[in-house]
Amino acid sequence: MKRLIISPFPKKNVPAPERELLELLFDTPELHFRSEQETFWYELLFGEKNTAPAFTSKGSIRIIQFNIQQADYPEETYSEWKTALLSFFNSDSILLELSRSYGLIIEPLSDSMLGEAELEAVADTLFSDFFLPVKFFMGLFHSKNPKLRAIFEEERALFDLSSERPIETVETASLAPLASSLKNSPIAAELVQLFIDDETLKPLIETLYKNQGNISLTAKDLYMHRNSIQYRLDKFQEQTNLSLRKPSGLLFAYLCTRIA
Template identity: 30%
Template sequence: MLKKLMSIYKDSILYSELPKHTSDQFYIFFDEPQKNWLAIPKASLTEKEINLLQVLYEQVKIPLKPLSTLSRIWHDYLLFNGSMPSLSAESNFRFIQFHVKGLGVDPTEIEPAIKGFFSDEVQIIWEDDHNGIVIEERRQLSLTESELSSMADTLESDFYVKISFYFGRVYPFSSHLRNQFLQEKEYFEFAKENLERTNILTFEKIFPAFVAFNLPDFMKEKIKQELSSVFSEDPELYTTIKVFLENNLNASLTAKKLYIHRNTLQYRIDKFIDKTGVQLKDFYGAFTVFLACLLFEQRK
């Protein structure tokens, strides 16, 4: 079937095996039954045609530049279920995924800048010119979450782009490693689509919203009836309560982040408690209200 498309897209290229790298000016689609890959110039496709091709075929993302032997092995293993790297079973790894948002993003410029923040050699593989993965070994874990946040700020100011990171957990090298990476990738993709922008994301920051998003509709409706209607009536109250909960019920820090006086903050908290009857300083109350905040945010 892909061969027939070549008559429509004159400058397209058909491959009998997965190409090692290609230009960023092409989209690549894979025909599973025929085991063929077709590279079609981006300029030849409309948005409607791209969406149709993505339904019919698997879109494949190829690194934009040649990779080292080890990086190639990691790339094929993580993204295409290739062979596992030949490494010590005692090794431990962490994956730091990143997404770069901006015009004219050049991976060849950003990659050395990212590597410069790490004290030891790391592997960096790119899914496309906006998404990549930093692979750290246990002995190399050189950045904390706060340092990664500073790194994001520096990259944004140097390259005039917006960048977000998913700070993965440490995993032992095993046959489960790829599935663990794919689970983190699912969380990161969810966050990019559904959460308000933040430059550092972790499992703990994403999972509550992930759970809320996947609740059955009847459960969402119950929470809406009990609590979320208050936020619909007063969106400012929603913002205040959510920031208060996100900052561990620290009134001073919350007031500072909202640029309001502590008395104003306390007034809004008291107002919420009066309307709902739910106490925020109780763990169960705080948990329930935070869930309501997440659901209200998704509806927005």
């Protein structure tokens, strides 16, 4: 039986000393799959690349990763938790259990797919019923083709367990690498200094971005008058010539807040 350290990010990205320590502390259980479908998906996504099975059917799927944010819990609770988790998804979905904390839901495209808000409600419900905190990563829809393994590896690398968000998506998780690329930018550094000088700017930009540029919702979240938000946006543009009313300007400023 194969033994494999499974994590939401490639093993090669973990420095050798830390990886050796993790392998000593956490004995990875042997993987036992209950169906041919589970074995198929494991071999496709994690097995030897030159022996990966080929698809026999068409259609699209998405892969939702999950990670339980708790180390110790009874086996009976875990078993009931997995049953409850699957009940929220299409009956044709497959739960691929890769460790006691990490696994995948492989879900065929259908008319009744959970959105980001619904998946967050699932996380809340599971915590209320079982007291097991869980983070999810919602992948994109992908057709069944030979590129799927490489696509999944990229999605797996984007799953950031340190994020405060209970639900991560490709679009939200991709912002961190984009922001990281700005660390050596003198332009970004100038904006970061502006955030340091005026501590109200960063929460304003973050809230405005969360609300997709909606000034009324931003004013409500920050307990400010709408005119006050308008004034702050005008003042920021006067200082920087960067308009937070434009999607591109707001995105750039938000990425700068991620490195501030």
